[in-house]
Amino acid sequence: MDSFWDFLWLTISVFFFMAYLMVLFNIIADLFSDHEASGWVKAVWVFFLIFVPALTALIYLIARGGGMARRQRARYDAARAQSDAYIREVASSSPADQISSAKSLLDSGAISQQEYEQLKAKALA
Structure with missing residues (x-):
């Protein structure tokens, strides 16, 4: 230079x-x-x-x-939906886990029997 x-x-x-x-x-x-x-x-x-x-x-x-932008947006939306579905699948706990944690809260006295029943019903719904 x-x-x-x-x-x-x-x-x-x-x-x-x-x-x-x-x-x-x-x-x-x-x-x-x-x-x-x-x-x-x-x-x-x-x-x-x-x-x-x-x-x-x-x-x-x-x-x-214009078509280029639409195709790129469709690929982005598909990848986003797939990522969101994976996150929901991994992040959600099973009903048995929810009931178990509610039972431990009931046993420790943090929630009442009525609240436990509500959490149990919500987990099974």
Whole structure:
């Protein structure tokens, strides 16, 4: 590096190159996750992404950007639902565990017999 300006230019160039690679990889991931597009359509997009990359990426983002966002949102929602279901499954205790803990509270005198019956009924519901 001869000067500050060379370093600045290199930094800006690397930034834009990395941003372009991120866009390119997102396009390729979206293209292959689109179940509505045929194999030939995907092959044409990939061909043009290889030989005319910047223009093809721009055209893809303009032409298919809305669908790209919907597919990404659907993947996010599916992953979120799966994660929430797993958390609910792991975090919930069985009715036997709930009744056991209510019984220990009753034995220690922390709750009355009536509260114990309510907790027991709630656990069995």
